[in-house]
Amino acid sequence: MSDPLNKKxxxxxxGGLNRCQSETxxxxxxxxxxxxxxxxxxxxLAQLPESERNSRCICRGCLKAFQAQQDKP
Incomplete structure (x- = not known):
């Protein structure tokens, strides 16, 4: 069964919802x-495949997790 949500x-x-208002x-x-x-x-952003850059939005959870990882000593 295909996902009813738009890929964007x-x-x-x-793969979670990005809750991007720009895509709403x-x-x-x-x-x-x-x-x-x-x-x-x-x-x-470099973690994204080239084909996904500037075309899909990273979710807040992934952004915050990345920031937390960077803040670790």
Whole structure:
């Protein structure tokens, strides 16, 4: 059975929902996307396959997990 969700609604790293407002139909948007106020490190973006870069959004969970990993001594 295929996933009814649009591929762009899924994080390319974990497959979870990315909750990107940019991928939400304009009539359903609830303001600016959460990702607009975040900084996505180059090292995190480099984990994406070339074909997924600039085409799918990383979820907040993957961003926060990466940041936490970077903060470890």
């Amino acid at each position: 609604e899924r994080c390319p790293l974990c 139909p304009v009539s359903s948007r609830q303001g600016a996307c959460w990702c607009r106020s975040e900084i996505f490190p180059v090292a995190l």
